[in-house]
Amino acid sequence: MTFIFLFLILAVIIGGFSVYAILTTKKAKANGYETWLMKFYAKDSVKTIISSVTAILLGLLVGCLFLIMFVGSEMSGRSISGFDLIDALQLIFFGGFNTGRNEFGSLIYGWNGVSLGNMLFRATPLILTGLSVGVAYKTGLFNIGAPGQYLMGTAAALIVSLTIPSDVIPPFIIWIIAFLSAIIAGALWASIVGLFKAFLNVNEVITCIMTNWIAAILVTSLFDKTTGPFNFLLDPSGDKNYKFVYKTAHNGVETIKLGLDKLFPGSQINAGIIVAILIAILMFIIINKTTFGYSLKSCGSNKHAAQYAGINSKLYITLSMAIAGGLAAAGAALYYLSGNTEFTWSTYQSLPAIGFNGIPVALLASCNPIGIIFSASFMAYLDISGLQIRNMTMYNEYISSIVSALIVYFSAFALIFKQILSGKIKLFRKKKEDISNAVDTRFKEEDYNVDKKEETDSKEVETTEEGGTE
């Protein structure tokens, strides 16, 4: 009931606001002045946010349709009822705040420290792999190699944190050494890709994919049960014999909690999220406020102009990849140095999904480092919501994963929505004359578009001729 009530209030607020917006804008346009709302809307950043939110909402909508489709089908041993549907719809939005069911069997909401804490814990490595992809993207590189860099970071962090004796060196120092060595490992690993790109002009996507698998095999062979040089780090306990490397807590190395476990009781959260956010802010400053960032962006936006300006693009391409690798590896270090996460060493058949998830995280935030904090948290929240749907309703875990995937998929459309908002894409075509005029001006203004236009023209010729010969 409270849920529906909240929803109604929200609807009234949004509705009222849009009526206000439409009326004031109309009046302002007629009288030739600008309201604060129009100025606000004219900002590029506002359009970015609106378009991202629209894309996400559209994804949620399609996700909901998907949930509706499965009503009545058999799942988890019982057929899905309308109640399951309503619960699931609520949980997509508010899953992280669900605290169980009351005595009447309806969902209740409140502060769920476990869910929210775990969400932030999961977001930590995602923020960093997102930054990894985003920073490389600013330099015009598509870093699909985050999984490999992540694995190298994992291996370095685990080996360093487990082999340095904690009775000689304080665990806190070990933690820092492990963290830094992970970053160095990832940076070196990624700079292989950068060097190939800079000096031999090998497409980074190819080298990234190859180094990904090389990293997977390398890490597996490092920890191999029988032959690996670090097989003494395998954990023999439990029924999953030797499947995992020791948790770093085994050597007393754990990320400090900074009281966050009080705020989110029962969750895995630790200070790693703070480190991740600080790194994101640092990257934001580097990219936007420093000469170094200016050089990086110039190389990415127009490498010819960068060359013309005397910027050494080879150096910056290599550096950009190294930074990207270091960031991905830092994500791995923050995740595994938490002390209570397990690492399956046998990774040669699959790459860590967190590395790949950095791609949607970065693109969702238009590669803005601050935006990446939120998009990574959003992805982690969707994960938690999915878990809650599985736990609280009859929908199984696959369905909830599909819904999350749909939302991510639609969020990739954010750019298109932004172009619609800024009038670059017209939803409805105007009269033919207008279009031809538009073509004409474009033709004149930008010489290099001429070829494109002529191409389309010759295509048109071809199609009609085809028709003629039939």
Add this chain to the structure above:
Amino acid sequence: MDNYIIEMLNITKVFPGIIANDNITIQLKKGEIHALLGENGAGKSTLMSVLFGMYKPEAGIIKKNGEVVEINDPNDATALGIGMVHQHFKLVEVFTVLDNIILGAETTNKLGFLKKKEAREKVERLSKEYNLQVDLDAKVQDISVGMQQRVEILKMLYRDNEVLIFDEPTAVLTPQEIEELLLIMKNMAKSGKSILFITHKLNEIKAVSDRCSVLRKGKYIGTVNTSDTTIEELSEMMVGRKVDFNVFKKPSEPKEEILRVENISLKSKIKKGNVVNNVSFNVRRGEIVCVAGIEGNGQTDLVYGITGLEKITSGNIFLKGKNITHASIKERNTNGFSHIPEDRHKYGLILDFTLENNMVLQRYEEPMFQNHGFIKPKAVREYSDKLIEEYDVRSGQGSVTIVRSMSGGNQQKAIIAREMDKDHDLLIAVQPTRGLDVGAIETIHKRIVKERDEGKAVLLISLELDEVMSLSDRILVMYEGEIVGEFDPKTTTVQELGLYMAGAKRMEGGSK
């Protein structure tokens, strides 16, 4: 009147701010080769685009065989038997030659399968008839540029086009290929095809065309029978007399040498051989040296070589006596180069950056704009605002405008502002006034002269002979990668320059 196959009568085409074609009439006889001559930007291409249906003229009519026709898009043009070979070919690289020729005009049987055999026979017949040997099964990406052009010509012939438009067809060809092409054109004319031939190379016009129409700055100058005229007359028609474009300047007082270029060569990327061949010259303080020449004769590459954007294959470059042949672009930039690049979108600007960021493109690492690696946004903004004010760069939101949204002329002004304000000894300006209106051109010219008077060395590369004549203190003419003559603008004439530019004459021993 009855033997005109195409008539374009009183065509006027206006673009915002410029009249590209002003009341132009051109009549093409059946079976003739009609050359269309004019400087860059004279409106030749626009006129042909009107004929090919890519633009709609504001005024004027087009007649075919004496009947008024309406050409709204290239489809109509094709239906009327008008074909065009574009300067940049429109071929599918990974298709075979035959596939490219029939693409879009495929004949199929009832089941929709291609009748390739018939097509092959037709193409083979055509290539024999017009002496256009091509390997039909070779892929386009594997054949030379000259061969690709033959494919384009075969494409037009395969479609039974009667009127063939060639848009600067010789610009990308080697001399031998040009000879062959001219022969082919003659052949085609003999067999009844009518050809419109856009060019600004006078030799070629003299060699093949029957008549020649001249355009200058969008206006129709006249049509002459090629056999009754001389290359000198043609070049005078093309360039025109000196317009009231006189830049007031004192005689130059050259001082010490700033730039010396010794025997530099650059390899061509498109054809065999060197695009810049063994070029030597110098530029001194207080003089404007201008490299004149028709587009594509190596001027662009010469500048790339000097500025370091491309590696030179041999020779040496000296800046203020120091050998900078292997210096990085940054070293050249900080030690006295300023460079207004020819391609403003590719090299001059980062289009997705704001205007203020573009204004400090080479300078953001100077202490004036940074402090321990942090950019001083205030200093950048103030500097950018100052340049905008001083050079009258107009944009929507001033310093924070994204450069992509600015007009071409203002983008150019921004580059000029940046390069002229930068500390430099040598200004290399390539086509600095391209895309600017008359008023802006005047200001830029004055500024260039002022640069000279302040003791800077200026190397100007321009395609506009007016600009060359009025600005320079010394003129070097480049033809096919070599400097074929050095002139004093006071003692030479535009006609004379035109002869050297078109390769009709050359000074023995190149530059002195």
